[in-house]
Amino acid sequence: MKKTHIIGIIIIAIAIGALIATLGSTSTYADFTEAMANPDTEYHVVGKLDKAIPTEYNPGINPDEFVFHMVDNKGIEKKVVLHKNKPQDFERSEQIVLIGKMKGEEFHAHEILMKCPSKYNDTKNPVATN
Amino acid sequence: MNNESIQFIGEHILAGKAGNFFIVLSFVASFIAAVFYFFAHKNPLDASWLKMARLSFYAHSIGVFGIVGTLFYMLANHYYEYAYIWQHSSNIMPMRYIFSCFWEGQEGSFLLWTIWHVIIGNILIRTSKNYEAPVMMVVSLVQVFLASMLLGVVILGTKVGSNPFLLLREHPDFMNFPFVKSPTYLAKLDGRGLNPLLQNYWMTIHPPTLFLGFALTLVPFAYALAGAWKKDYSGWQKAALPWTFTGIAILGIGVLMGGAWAYEALSFGGFWAWDPVENASLVPWIVLVGAGHVMIVNKNKSGSLFTTYFLSVLSFILVLYSTFLTRSGILGDSSVHAFTDLGMEKQLLLYLLAFIFLAIVLIIKNKNSAFLYSVLTATLFLSVFAFNIFPSYLLITWGVLSLTAGVAAFVLYFPKDAAEEDLWSREFWLFIGTLVLFVSATTISIFTSIPIFNKLFGNKTAAYTIAQYNTWEIPFAIIILALIAVTQFFKYKKTDTALFWKNIRLSLLVSILFSGVCSSALYFFKAYTLAPEQQKANYITYSILLFVGVFAVFANATYWVKILKGKIKSAGASIAHIGFAMVMIGALVSTSKKNTLSHNSSKKSVEMLGKEYSNQKSILLTQGDTLPMGAYYVNYKGKVQEGINILFQVEYFKQLPDGKKVKEFDLFPRIQLNERMGNAFEPDTRHFIDNDIYTHVTYAESPENNRSSASGYSEPQNNVIHVGDTLFASNSFIILDSLTTNRDEYGKKDSTIVVTAVLKAYDIEKKIHKAYPKYILHKNQVNPEEAEIKELGLKFIFWKINPESGSVEINLSENKSNQKDFIVLEAYMFPYINILWMGCIIMFLGTLLAVWQRIKILKKSGE
Numbered sequence: 007m008k009k010t011h012i013i014g015i016i017i018i019a020i021a022i023g024a025l026i027a028t029l030g031s032t033s034t035y036a037d038f039t040e041a042m043a044n045p046d047t048e049y050h051v052v053g054k055l056d057k058a059i060p061t062e063y064n065p066g067i068n069p070d071e072f073v074f075h076m077v078d079n080k081g082i083e084k085k086v087v088l089h090k091n092k093p094q095d096f097e098r099s100e101q102i103v104l105i106g107k108m109k110g111e112e113f114h115a116h117e118i119l120m121k122c123p124s125k126y127n128d129t130k131n132p133v134a135t136n
Numbered sequence: 137m138n139n140e141s142i143q144f145i146g147e148h149i150l151a152g153k154a155g156n157f158f159i160v161l162s163f164v165a166s167f168i169a170a171v172f173y174f175f176a177h178k179n180p181l182d183a184s185w186l187k188m189a190r191l192s193f194y195a196h197s198i199g200v201f202g203i204v205g206t207l208f209y210m211l212a213n214h215y216y217e218y219a220y221i222w223q224h225s226s227n228i229m230p231m232r233y234i235f236s237c238f239w240e241g242q243e244g245s246f247l248l249w250t251i252w253h254v255i256i257g258n259i260l261i262r263t264s265k266n267y268e269a270p271v272m273m274v275v276s277l278v279q280v281f282l283a284s285m286l287l288g289v290v291i292l293g294t295k296v297g298s299n300p301f302l303l304l305r306e307h308p309d310f311m312n313f314p315f316v317k318s319p320t321y322l323a324k325l326d327g328r329g330l331n332p333l334l335q336n337y338w339m340t341i342h343p344p345t346l347f348l349g350f351a352l353t354l355v356p357f358a359y360a361l362a363g364a365w366k367k368d369y370s371g372w373q374k375a376a377l378p379w380t381f382t383g384i385a386i387l388g389i390g391v392l393m394g395g396a397w398a399y400e401a402l403s404f405g406g407f408w409a410w411d412p413v414e415n416a417s418l419v420p421w422i423v424l425v426g427a428g429h430v431m432i433v434n435k436n437k438s439g440s441l442f443t444t445y446f447l448s449v450l451s452f453i454l455v456l457y458s459t460f461l462t463r464s465g466i467l468g469d470s471s472v473h474a475f476t477d478l479g480m481e482k483q484l485l486l487y488l489l490a491f492i493f494l495a496i497v498l499i500i501k502n503k504n505s506a507f508l509y510s511v512l513t514a515t516l517f518l519s520v521f522a523f524n525i526f527p528s529y530l531l532i533t534w535g536v537l538s539l540t541a542g543v544a545a546f547v548l549y550f551p552k553d554a555a556e557e558d559l560w561s562r563e564f565w566l567f568i569g570t571l572v573l574f575v576s577a578t579t580i581s582i583f584t585s586i587p588i589f590n591k592l593f594g595n596k597t598a599a600y601t602i603a604q605y606n607t608w609e610i611p612f613a614i615i616i617l618a619l620i621a622v623t624q625f626f627k628y629k630k631t632d633t634a635l636f637w638k639n640i641r642l643s644l645l646v647s648i649l650f651s652g653v654c655s656s657a658l659y660f661f662k663a664y665t666l667a668p669e670q671q672k673a674n675y676i677t678y679s680i681l682l683f684v685g686v687f688a689v690f691a692n693a694t695y696w697v698k699i700l701k702g703k704i705k706s707a708g709a710s711i712a713h714i715g716f717a718m719v720m721i722g723a724l725v726s727t728s729k730k731n732t733l734s735h736n737s738s739k740k741s742v743e744m745l746g747k748e749y750s751n752q753k754s755i756l757l758t759q760g761d762t763l764p765m766g767a768y769y770v771n772y773k774g775k776v777q778e779g780i781n782i783l784f785q786v787e788y789f790k791q792l793p794d795g796k797k798v799k800e801f802d803l804f805p806r807i808q809l810n811e812r813m814g815n816a817f818e819p820d821t822r823h824f825i826d827n828d829i830y831t832h833v834t835y836a837e838s839p840e841n842n843r844s845s846a847s848g849y850s851e852p853q854n855n856v857i858h859v860g861d862t863l864f865a866s867n868s869f870i871i872l873d874s875l876t877t878n879r880d881e882y883g884k885k886d887s888t889i890v891v892t893a894v895l896k897a898y899d900i901e902k903k904i905h906k907a908y909p910k911y912i913l914h915k916n917q918v919n920p921e922e923a924e925i926k927e928l929g930l931k932f933i934f935w936k937i938n939p940e941s942g943s944v945e946i947n948l949s950e951n952k953s954n955q956k957d958f959i960v961l962e963a964y965m966f967p968y969i970n971i972l973w974m975g976c977i978i979m980f981l982g983t984l985l986a987v988w989q990r991i992k993i994l995k996k997s998g999e
Binding site: 008009010013014017018021024025028032033034035036048049050063065066068069070071089090091092093094095105106107109114116117 | 556557559564567568571572575578579582595596597598600604608736742745746748749750751752753754755756807815816817834835836958960962
């Protein structure tokens, strides 16, 4: 066996080992029920904004805290504390992905991804100019 | 619905017909070219096949240029009867964005790719000599597939391609709009226009560069397949080598341009976010770099023929794969800028599989096995097309089968070099470097493909974060940089160890000293003692990375000066390596020492939630307030609207020793009012030689809200005060001057007591305004009479008297228009980021220099 082969096998083996180790500890998509069962584990939770409950954002007190209520895909609703500024166009979002963990009855998120209505799928009529 | 009976006025039907003719021409001609090139290869003695094949490829080229020309003509003349023109351009849009409109949509970007292939194909016809037939057959075949992406016909119930010349009133998405039923609909029609996010110069230069880079990966791929077909496993590499390195230069600069775009115009807060779309173009580049380097090994010693074949093929396959990833909509949530789904993912996937199949079947030299593999593949494809089933187990089975076939072909048919490489040889370390590049590319691909794995295996793994990517890729970067530093000092076959150490020891010593000083300053003085445990481990990793980066720069400089005697002609590789090392150093320092300037004074700590949590990186700036931020003082001056942009003027001041503040510069972070995509924030950055100040508005009262709520009074605020006390409003301060009472009414029955408060309001210019709110007590009923200062938008209600404490209570409400505008801001300092940009340019120029040198050598040897 050649030296290059031996070194190659070693590098690939280390990489595979590390891969398996990290993939196991990677955060997963979950719903609020699962996040509540494991309060200190980080999850990605997908859901929708509950527009009936007003959101709270007081940049004068803390520009990095935004509170709202989200309903997950199973219909469970939780209060969410996002430790970031209020995202622009937040009310327009169709779907929200939160990254964070449960703490008591609140979900504390440090990151948020929003899906906004797509420009291609809108059925709005074009504006005709005169 | 009967459109035929309506006479639509003003449509230019002929242009679309011409466009469709060119599409059919390009598709048919590329197919014929592939067939003729096939026979030209089989019958090398009959020159007529080659002649016919060339003519067909020229016809294909005319077709492609025809499509592009027609589309540009339509864009320039605003032919909104065509869906593509209507979707991607508009009347008000400046003409300089016509290129951006052209490739904004999927069809246009496929065209851009196709046209680069056409240009490259025409050069190959002139330069590839005895390799022309097989190489051009592969190129033509690729063109057949790309041209079919524009066909827009339905075959066996499956839509093949998306046609850019479809009329708006016939486009499935828009044909039901009521307005397209009117015969005069065109008279008033304006296009939807280019997405404002893409209206900048990056959109003009980035896509063509990136697609040229993608297109260049076709050349080593085509040569590799041609070599396998001709059973000439090493001959093709000499011709493919300059092409490969041109691809490395162009694709590399294209990828980094994407980073620069993100940094300048998007709100990532950095230049690299490991976004799937970024990764999708980075991974083929890494593999192409590997392919190029083993080609260099093979020029001197043919030891890694299979590796070269494998990597050359893989780079192009990965380009197809990245097209599939970004165009199929499968990335969905995990990418900020994936293209939308045009329903072509099945077609894209089939192309990907078809070219993997081609690359494998060409190296199976046993006819029966090749036939068997072809039959199995065909079965899979037919089941997809005819029965419309696409189960993941079929895909996995085929994948395992292809892998087995590939490995078997390598073991059985590929020529192998039995000789052992010496540990002290250049080829050994080049090979190891290539292997590391390959493993690094594989890990990035796996992480990026997590959504695919989720779909195939039903997992729920979340996408990788930037930090996870960094943890993974930094060790690879360290090994690669170390190899870049030392490998040139090794000689092929065997190196004199004493000479090796003699040549390298100075740069090693200087690097240890220099990087030691730098990393102590950057990571180990104050920073280290303050850092939490986790961060300390990072600092050690960063210091190692900094050391190997500096070592790579010094060692390559030494090689250039000492071994190459400073000759610029042969220094391409050294210069490119210095550039790459600078990119890594710049990326390391600017990212690891990225300094958050904006802070808020929130006392609530969220650190206990975990290290990702922080609630202090934004600052609230109220109009007119000056706040300290980093080494500066900032002031939010106000906002102005320019077209679709609202610019927020943020002034930066420096404080002089005598306490005076002098203005240093203004930054204009902006918000783009974008009805279709949602309002988008764009940062603004001030560039200095040694650092960048990056400013980004993360929240502002949206302009619509502002206007609607600008009238009326806000909720009143109660104030308990004594005579002489002061009230504060946003635009003035108010002193309770005195209280007066109508004493003569005292003691009478049914008397009315009126207490009047005399308020003096001082505005910013110290002008005095007076108000007299009245406290009226009648029959034990309090009926206050409010007073207003109209100029200042203030309203007072004097509603309570507290005799025990001698205080009075006055409600103050302000007109909402008084409330000052505010923004929430994030600001960062990126130190030494210019090392990164300089490195990009140096790497690009160095690689091109090396290519030029290779072409010169190639021409000499050809004569």
